[in-house]
Amino acid sequence: MSTTLDGQTAVVTGSSSGIGFGIAQEFTAQGANVVVNSRSQTRANDAAEEITAETGTVTPIEADVTDVDAMQALVDRTVSEFGSVDVWVNNAGINIRGPVEEMSVDDWQRVIDVNLTGTFIGAKLAGTQMIAQDSGGSIINISSMMGEQGQTGRTPYNTSKGGVNNLTRCLAVEWAEHDVYVNAIAPGYIRTEMVDDAQDEIGFEEADVIDRTPLGRFGTVEEVANCATFLAEANHFMTGEILHPDGGWLSFGWGSKS
Numbered sequence: 001m002s003t004t005l006d007g008q009t010a011v012v013t014g015s016s017s018g019i020g021f022g023i024a025q026e027f028t029a030q031g032a033n034v035v036v037n038s039r040s041q042t043r044a045n046d047a048a049e050e051i052t053a054e055t056g057t058v059t060p061i062e063a064d065v066t067d068v069d070a071m072q073a074l075v076d077r078t079v080s081e082f083g084s085v086d087v088w089v090n091n092a093g094i095n096i097r098g099p100v101e102e103m104s105v106d107d108w109q110r111v112i113d114v115n116l117t118g119t120f121i122g123a124k125l126a127g128t129q130m131i132a133q134d135s136g137g138s139i140i141n142i143s144s145m146m147g148e149q150g151q152t153g154r155t156p157y158n159t160s161k162g163g164v165n166n167l168t169r170c171l172a173v174e175w176a177e178h179d180v181y182v183n184a185i186a187p188g189y190i191r192t193e194m195v196d197d198a199q200d201e202i203g204f205e206e207a208d209v210i211d212r213t214p215l216g217r218f219g220t221v222e223e224v225a226n227c228a229t230f231l232a233e234a235n236h237f238m239t240g241e242i243l244h245p246d247g248g249w250l251s252f253g254w255g256s257k258s
């Protein structure tokens, strides 16, 4: 039986846990050759073992998304193993929270480096490879609904994701002539290690998130992975778009939900 991504080769950065892991698993189920990635070879191996046991074989490669040479080596190894890079997901992300008055410039820079510059590096290397292949491709940047909102204590993160949104639009325009589609997914609250950390650190109430969300719940990793599969197929007239699997959060202004 043929599946949606049969014969495609996909790289998912930061796929040792959470949303990236879910996307890697779903792409594998859809028939793609998938490369999982982490800053640690052990964590990449563990994720690969789990996906391989449950869904299908994947290849684990260690690389920090801020390290251009390591990322180029990841691209080269993918091409030597599978012959091409057809789908690339820039998913790796971090958050460092705190009031701006107390935040060091190093902490600001670290978040911008991983979330925004890391996405630029991944897109640049993948896009260059896709253009050389001359068969198009799909680049998917994992942003956040917070890229369009202000919040206290999250200035570097929200700013980095706003940058990812406009990076997505710029690359979509620049690479349209090569049939390289560039889109973003900007999720709302999805239960992962990142959200667990935020809850431990700043103690937000789960009930408040649920109450603020028109659909009345957290989203799931599987729901974000479904958006990624849709964008990976590239059989739509859509580039430079930002999808919001956020349960209606951004559509809700103020007042009663019913």
Ligand SMILES: NC(=O)c1ccc[n+]([C@@H]2O[C@H](COP(=O)([O-])OP(=O)(O)OC[C@H]3O[C@@H](n4cnc5c(N)ncnc54)[C@H](OP(=O)(O)O)[C@@H]3O)[C@@H](O)[C@H]2O)c1
Binding pocket: 013, 014, 015, 016, 017, 018, 019, 020, 037, 038, 039, 040, 043, 044, 063, 064, 065, 066, 091, 092, 093, 094, 114, 118, 142, 143, 144, 145, 186, 187, 188, 189, 190, 191, 192, 193, 194, 195
């Ligand atoms: N969860 C949410 O509610 C939510 C909402 C909107 C957007 N997002 C976005 O979704 C993406 C995934 O987040 P998540 O919630 O799934 O968090 P997570 O479980 O903490 O996953 C983050 C992933 O990024 C990897 N990573 C971090 N820094 C890296 C680096 N420098 N190089 C390579 N990999 C790196 C981590 O791998 P290692 O630690 O193994 O290196 C891990 O696999 C992020 O971009 C996040 O901003 C999440």
